[in-house]
Amino acid sequence: MSAFEPVLTANIHKDNSHTLKVYEAGGGYRALRKAVKTMAPKEVVDMVRASNLRGRGGAGFPTGLKWTFLPEGHPGPIYLCVNADESEPGTFVNRIQMEFDPHQVLEGTILSAFATRAAAAYIYIRYEYPQCHKRMQQAIDEAYEAGYLGKSVLGSDFRLDVTIHRGAAAYVCGEETGLIESIEGKRAWPRIKPPFPAVEGLFRKPTVVNNVETLANVVHIVDRGVDWFKSIGVPADPNNPRDPGSYGPKLFGVSGHVNRPGCYELPLGVSARELIDEHAGGVWKDRKAKAVIPGGLSTGVMTEPELDTAMDFSALQSVGCLGLGTGCMMVVDETYPMIELLHNSCRFFSHESCGQCTPCREGTHWAVEIIERIKAGRGRLKDLDLLMEISQSMGIIPGTTICGLADGAAWPIKTTIVKFRDELEELIKQTNPVGYAVTDPVDALEDEAHRNWPVLGTTRPYAASTAN
Amino acid sequence: MSTTQERILTDAVREKIRGLLPRYPTKQAVTLPALHAVHDALGYVPQEAVVEVAELLELHPAQVQDTLSFYGFFEQEKPLGRHRLWVCRSLSCAAREGEKLLAYLCEKLGIRPGQTTEDGRIRLEFAECLGACDFAPAILADDTLHGNMTKEKIDELIDSLE
Numbered sequence A: 001m002s003a004f005e006p007v008l009t010a011n012i013h014k015d016n017s018h019t020l021k022v023y024e025a026g027g028g029y030r031a032l033r034k035a036v037k038t039m040a041p042k043e044v045v046d047m048v049r050a051s052n053l054r055g056r057g058g059a060g061f062p063t064g065l066k067w068t069f070l071p072e073g074h075p076g077p078i079y080l081c082v083n084a085d086e087s088e089p090g091t092f093v094n095r096i097q098m099e100f101d102p103h104q105v106l107e108g109t110i111l112s113a114f115a116t117r118a119a120a121a122y123i124y125i126r127y128e129y130p131q132c133h134k135r136m137q138q139a140i141d142e143a144y145e146a147g148y149l150g151k152s153v154l155g156s157d158f159r160l161d162v163t164i165h166r167g168a169a170a171y172v173c174g175e176e177t178g179l180i181e182s183i184e185g186k187r188a189w190p191r192i193k194p195p196f197p198a199v200e201g202l203f204r205k206p207t208v209v210n211n212v213e214t215l216a217n218v219v220h221i222v223d224r225g226v227d228w229f230k231s232i233g234v235p236a237d238p239n240n241p242r243d244p245g246s247y248g249p250k251l252f253g254v255s256g257h258v259n260r261p262g263c264y265e266l267p268l269g270v271s272a273r274e275l276i277d278e279h280a281g282g283v284w285k286d287r288k289a290k291a292v293i294p295g296g297l298s299t300g301v302m303t304e305p306e307l308d309t310a311m312d313f314s315a316l317q318s319v320g321c322l323g324l325g326t327g328c329m330m331v332v333d334e335t336y337p338m339i340e341l342l343h344n345s346c347r348f349f350s351h352e353s354c355g356q357c358t359p360c361r362e363g364t365h366w367a368v369e370i371i372e373r374i375k376a377g378r379g380r381l382k383d384l385d386l387l388m389e390i391s392q393s394m395g396i397i398p399g400t401t402i403c404g405l406a407d408g409a410a411w412p413i414k415t416t417i418v419k420f421r422d423e424l425e426e427l428i429k430q431t432n433p434v435g436y437a438v439t440d441p442v443d444a445l446e447d448e449a450h451r452n453w454p455v456l457g458t459t460r461p462y463a464a465s466t467a468n
Numbered sequence B: 001m002s003t004t005q006e007r008i009l010t011d012a013v014r015e016k017i018r019g020l021l022p023r024y025p026t027k028q029a030v031t032l033p034a035l036h037a038v039h040d041a042l043g044y045v046p047q048e049a050v051v052e053v054a055e056l057l058e059l060h061p062a063q064v065q066d067t068l069s070f071y072g073f074f075e076q077e078k079p080l081g082r083h084r085l086w087v088c089r090s091l092s093c094a095a096r097e098g099e100k101l102l103a104y105l106c107e108k109l110g111i112r113p114g115q116t117t118e119d120g121r122i123r124l125e126f127a128e129c130l131g132a133c134d135f136a137p138a139i140l141a142d143d144t145l146h147g148n149m150t151k152e153k154i155d156e157l158i159d160s161l162e
Helices: A020-025 A030-038 A041-051 A063-068 A093-100 A102-116 A130-146 A176-183 A212-224 A226-230 A272-279 A304-308 A338-352 A358-378 A382-392 A405-419 A421-431 B011-023 B028-042 B047-056 B061-070 B098-109 B151-160
Strands: A078-084 A118-125 A161-166 A207-211 A249-256 A262-267 A289-293 A328-333 B083-088 B122-127 B139-141 B144-146
Touching: A020 A102, A020 A130, A030 A102, A030 A212, A041 A063, A041 A102, A041 A212, A041 A226, A063 A102, A063 A207, A078 A102, A078 A176, A078 A212, A093 A102, A093 A130, A093 A212, A093 A249, A102 A118, A102 A130, A102 A161, A102 A207, A102 A212, A118 A130, A118 A176, A130 A161, A130 B144, A161 B028, A176 A207, A176 B028, A207 A212, A212 A226, A212 A249, A249 A272, A262 A272, A272 A289, A272 A304, A272 A328, A289 A304, A289 A338, A289 A405, A338 A358, A338 A405, A338 A421, A358 A382, A358 A405, A358 A421, A382 A405, A382 A421, A405 A421, B011 B028, B011 B047, B028 B047, B028 B061, B047 B061, B083 B098, B098 B122, B098 B151, B139 B151
Parallel strands: A078 A118, A078 A207, A118 A161, A249 A328, B083 B122
Antiparallel strands: A249 A262, A289 A328, B083 B139, B139 B144
16 A cells, blocks of 8 residues: 555645645645536535545544435525534644635535535534634635635536634534534524434525535545545445445544644554554653543543554444544543543533433533542442443433433443443542442532532533532 | 614624625524624623614524523623633643643632633633644633643733733
8 A cells, every 4th residue: 555645634734825826736626626517416426425435523424425315306405514613622633624724625615515516505613713713714705706606616507605603612513403503593402313404404404514524535535536535544344234434534633641742644544552652752751541532532431452443433432432533532641540531521511511301411410410529538439330320321322312412421431430440449439438338329519619629610500509 | 672872782783793694594593693793892792782683683582592591602791801711621631731720820810710800801711622632731812722831821821911
């Protein structure tokens, strides 16, 4: 296999990489030209289908397949939503793409709108990326001027308008139907699926929601071809006709206790260990990794011996992780207490739970209460079983919630308790020598003053009282 | 029904909101962009503004309030202050001392997250993953992402904000 050549990050180190001039000089918009002038929309869909490109936002659903769910011959309008809400803890690669190569993202958007016959595209960018807003808007303005957007794209009868929609600091807007509800002007409460957005989505019209990185890949598939794309990554398992494989380049983020946190573009399938040691400079301070979260907080934890697992769409499940997720890894070293990881994770999901579904709203809240009671020296061994029970009762997988936020909340709890149970039991025994074996119900902490952790912010924004 | 004298939204803000209408097939879809426009102009979204936005978008004020209250991002009581500092508290930043820096800032400014300094200069917030993990610990100060923060860099940042 020939040496891997980055394509998604090929431009980012050039001066003024975000400008149209530099983008075009490097071959930019060649793919769009090819599609609009020589291909029919369906041909582009077929190419993306044949490539087995899988969504890069976390779910890994085959993109071309998703596009085929749009009803054929629908009078429209059809909408394309670009999910640039990137809020999964540990994930920062879309930020880099939008800041330093916004035209690649835009070209992918326009190409995909062409393929799906979308009339309008909304790019939902999270509030916390102000530079991305600026650069994407600049790119859109340049594209309109150059004829890549508007009433007649490249002189054809394909028309497209692109609008940036600014988020307001809510993780659940990264869920495709939460994003749709947010654009519609409502609370970002995810919808029950089916109906799926391709059938009834934004403004109740057929809609496709795709991640920034996924759309950037579409540019290169159209430009260089399906064979090129499939020469990268991990082929589909020949013994499993339902396995789409893990093809293509991936932007892997690495952060936490490593010497060189950053974004590394590599073929899917690289091992976690190689990513950390050969690309991110290894674990810092000459220490060893203790826990590694492979693809954003929702994916749960891996232990050091498990680091030889491939970073692709199927291997991580075999070590108990939710999946590849965003492919953005967080590393903590041997000195980091797992209770802190657990607390940080549960606090995040409790804060971000939209509150619609009881198992998630209550489960994430009570997980934090239990962990804070443990940290305050009033934990019981039974609490670990209780946390396991909570984590197993919320999510799409057990079938109790509308969206997968709850599965994401559950996975760090499950994997940490299963893989680090000894450490947690030890902590509980040491900090609560008198009461650790108690199995009777105990009260939650009464007020913030008693909490072991001077939480600099509350997990319960509404609670003035502490009704437990 | 607000009269011209009582209006809290300036003509410029109203024009901005109206200008967004052609981009969406429903008026309700302009709710979030309108809230941002008001929040940017006034530093918060008071109840009077909720009523005026509802009028502009032909919605019931309760609908606008419903959306507004979902996003903890929007301040409803009084203006935020001149600068808004978001300190990330998610895992990669926390693992690199981010929470200690937040504690340092709280002490230095004499406020807790969700509060504004008495002179109205700085509003402090904690943030969930800012997406700046490659240079954790990170702080978003207004429109600029600051990375690899230390106590010294925080001192510099605070000094630079008027």
